[in-house]
Amino acid sequence: xxxxxxxIDGFEVGEVLHEGGMALLYRVSRPDDDTPLLMKVPRLRAxxxxxxxxxxxxxxxxxxxxxxPHVPRFVAMAGFETEPYIVMERIEGAAxxxxxxxxxxxPDQVATIGAAIADALDDLHQQHVVHLDVKPANILFRxxxxxxxxxxxxxxxxxxxxxxxxxxxxxxxxxPYMAPEQVLGIxxxxxxxxxxxxxxMYQLATxxxxxxxxxxxxxxxxxxxxxxxxxxxxxxxxxxWLQEVILRCLEVSPDRRHPTAAQLALDxxxxxxxxxxxxxxxxxxxxxxxxxxxxxxxxxxxxxxLDTAGRIAAAPILAVAIDxxxxxxxxxxxxxxxxxxxxxxxxxxxLACLHVLRGAAAAGAGDEAAQNRHVQCLLELRxxxxxxxxxxxxxxxxxxxxxxxxxxxxxxxxANRVDHLVLGARENSLSRRLLGSVSGxxxxxxxxxxxVVRRRRAxxxxxxxxxxx
Amino acid sequence: MRIAILADVHANLEAFRACLDxxxxxxxxxFALLGDLVGYGASPEAVIEIAMALVAAGxxxxxxxxxxxxxxxxxAGMNDMAALAISWTRRRLTDAxxxxxxxLPLTHEEDGRLFVHADASAPGRWRYxxxxxxxxxxxxxxxxxxxxxxxxxxxxxxxxxxTDKVNTFTPVCGVPVPLARGRRWLAVLGAVGQPRDGNPAAxxxxxxxxxxxxxxxxxxxxxxxxxxxxxxxGLPASLADRLFLGR
Numbered sequence: 001x002x003x004x005x006x007x008i009d010g011f012e013v014g015e016v017l018h019e020g021g022m023a024l025l026y027r028v029s030r031p032d033d034d035t036p037l038l039m040k041v042p043r044l045r046a047x048x049x050x051x052x053x054x055x056x057x058x059x060x061x062x063x064x065x066x067x068x069p070h071v072p073r074f075v076a077m078a079g080f081e082t083e084p085y086i087v088m089e090r091i092e093g094a095a096x097x098x099x100x101x102x103x104x105x106x107p108d109q110v111a112t113i114g115a116a117i118a119d120a121l122d123d124l125h126q127q128h129v130v131h132l133d134v135k136p137a138n139i140l141f142r143x144x145x146x147x148x149x150x151x152x153x154x155x156x157x158x159x160x161x162x163x164x165x166x167x168x169x170x171x172x173x174x175x176p177y178m179a180p181e182q183v184l185g186i187x188x189x190x191x192x193x194x195x196x197x198x199x200x201m202y203q204l205a206t207x208x209x210x211x212x213x214x215x216x217x218x219x220x221x222x223x224x225x226x227x228x229x230x231x232x233x234x235x236x237x238x239x240x241w242l243q244e245v246i247l248r249c250l251e252v253s254p255d256r257r258h259p260t261a262a263q264l265a266l267d268x269x270x271x272x273x274x275x276x277x278x279x280x281x282x283x284x285x286x287x288x289x290x291x292x293x294x295x296x297x298x299x300x301x302x303x304x305x306l307d308t309a310g311r312i313a314a315a316p317i318l319a320v321a322i323d324x325x326x327x328x329x330x331x332x333x334x335x336x337x338x339x340x341x342x343x344x345x346x347x348x349x350x351l352a353c354l355h356v357l358r359g360a361a362a363a364g365a366g367d368e369a370a371q372n373r374h375v376q377c378l379l380e381l382r383x384x385x386x387x388x389x390x391x392x393x394x395x396x397x398x399x400x401x402x403x404x405x406x407x408x409x410x411x412x413x414x415a416n417r418v419d420h421l422v423l424g425a426r427e428n429s430l431s432r433r434l435l436g437s438v439s440g441x442x443x444x445x446x447x448x449x450x451x452v453v454r455r456r457r458a459x460x461x462x463x464x465x466x467x468x469x
Numbered sequence: 470m471r472i473a474i475l476a477d478v479h480a481n482l483e484a485f486r487a488c489l490d491x492x493x494x495x496x497x498x499x500f501a502l503l504g505d506l507v508g509y510g511a512s513p514e515a516v517i518e519i520a521m522a523l524v525a526a527g528x529x530x531x532x533x534x535x536x537x538x539x540x541x542x543x544x545a546g547m548n549d550m551a552a553l554a555i556s557w558t559r560r561r562l563t564d565a566x567x568x569x570x571x572x573l574p575l576t577h578e579e580d581g582r583l584f585v586h587a588d589a590s591a592p593g594r595w596r597y598x599x600x601x602x603x604x605x606x607x608x609x610x611x612x613x614x615x616x617x618x619x620x621x622x623x624x625x626x627x628x629x630x631x632t633d634k635v636n637t638f639t640p641v642c643g644v645p646v647p648l649a650r651g652r653r654w655l656a657v658l659g660a661v662g663q664p665r666d667g668n669p670a671a672x673x674x675x676x677x678x679x680x681x682x683x684x685x686x687x688x689x690x691x692x693x694x695x696x697x698x699x700x701x702x703g704l705p706a707s708l709a710d711r712l713f714l715g716r
Contacts, residue, residue: 050631050632051632053630053631053632053651054630054631054632057630057649057651057652060647060649061646061647061649064647079649079650079651080631080649080650080651081650081651084651159641159644160638160644160646160647161626161628161636161637161638161646162636162638163628163630163636163652165636166632166634166635166636167632167634
């Protein structure tokens, strides 16, 4: 029965906005509510695959649990005992599939789009969800560029029953982006979404999908042993850093991909600081012997079972703010030892080293003196980090500019999804009184944990000498 | 309405009290006790007294295999340790307590919800629901949309949907799971008084009938006190030791 023109549970049903394989989307509205809304109604024709019902149930379990800018806001739903539907916020922006007409896109646009999607995935992963169907039609953009992930019918929530686990079959149309472990039925690894995003960036950057569009399981399985044509072979204009990022996402073993979506976004926003490996220079696919060897002796893909949030906790982004002009050698060493302790237990953690160029120095940006000051700060940050002996690419260095140091640090932490900030307290109480406490403001307003490092002063607290632990 | 569902108290007064307090603090208005009030633990009288008071105030209580054995004196099918505890328990109960246990029903059904101690396909046979196969047997024996049972001492959630496949899930403590109305669900509670899933904290579930959600809860309790009573009663020491391990 056509729904258009009817009123269901107070929602006036308008025209069909989209006819998908599993569901129809209708424009709906309700009196006294200006929010743009849509109603998703599963197709329930005779002979319809019953798995689509399970998929809709899964989406009904997951959507009410999700919040934030990267998900359409959930409004209402009804189950199969009556007329099943989900009403949610209608995202006004365009789907990424529209951009496919313009591919290949310039590398900086690929990075911008990729970082926006990685932000959305990080947010989902933090909310215990692996999307498992990352593809252009499922990614919309709000007017401000925020990516929104839609369609949770194939998703996995690590704290809810996975109803789709028993219903495994090829999700038609998504095969170009599907991760190899997903082909094998593994559904709990958030890095499967990073593979899909890598395949998507490959397509945006080259105009081709990395593994074609196989229609059968056998064809989809090829990606377990057959590596894609390196992007730079298809498009000369692709810089080494972008190929590095894309091919890392497309690694067969999840352990060799970026550990988290947040770390992937960090790379895409700071291309100059990406540690290049042999991937960046690859110009041809692996030879037939290597491929054969992989086919005969595939890598074990069953990852250690960690819940999604646990995986993120094991690979956090740490940021340390070092006030180069104020920090004494002693405080610098204390900061370093604090950071060292935090990195030691988590080999997949990343470290961002920050310094804020304030006021006049920042205002004159562009002239040569300012440029030199900027470079000098970068050198000093690297010098500070050198004793940590971090592998290339594990630490990145950033000179921020802004009149207000605390605001600059907070902006950086928000934009880059920093999990933990470390900074030193000003030693000099006079300057703290005059300038205000940067660490105090950061600790109060940060979107994450904050550790403030301060040298223990004689006569305040313990009677032992400072640093005696 | 919030219903607190508790199974397998096993004469563990400390765990029972902790769970009841925990549930009340979270707005539980109704209590369902799914059997095995006694057995293993050293406080059968006190546990039954609390249960009798709850039932007098409208709670639901069902019979478990240990309750049945404590009444009949027949420990058929039980291991030596359980049988020993049952004969110890039997000697301690008053007539009133014994007749309270004897009068408990095997099942109770209300509003599409079936409560039972073990497998619903033959409630008096005390078979375990411990995997997809045994869950299917229980689910196929009832039309109820939700079944709640205990007996296994390990939390689990099974469901049967449109594709006739049994889904198996280990609940995450404190996270409410929506029990979609299009499926049929079988919730296996953990044990209040003798958890066996490696987590020694007492376990029960809170059902929110308005939201159609169930959340398993884990509650820390004074294990040392419960264990000390078991030892002091002369019951096997391993019954005390296992409480610390949740095994």
